[in-house]
Amino acid sequence: MLNESFVCWNCGKEILPHPEGSARNHCPFCLYSKHVDDNSPGDRLSTCYGMMIPVWIDHKKNKGDMILHACQKCGKEILNKVAPDDDFLGFIRQRNKHMWDAF
């Protein structure tokens, strides 16, 4: 897996390499991802390339905070590790906003 800068395909912001040298698979600003992995994170075997939306957050004892991404195109769900500079609060704020909007 590559640790490189890229431009987000959802919000258009420029994303810098992961601060701890781990590979980035989602945007730290909007937390969107792209469906490129098939069976395991980083295998890049999927040919779907659908947009993956952050739908839920989870906490795993051994892995820490995780984001559950769901593919808009094929519906596949993948758990991804949160990067230290992810806009996690922004995501939760947005979720709450949507919840309030629903009422």
Ligand SMILES: [Zn+2]
């Ligand atoms: Zn983005």
Ligand SMILES: [Zn+2]
């Ligand atoms: Zn997909």
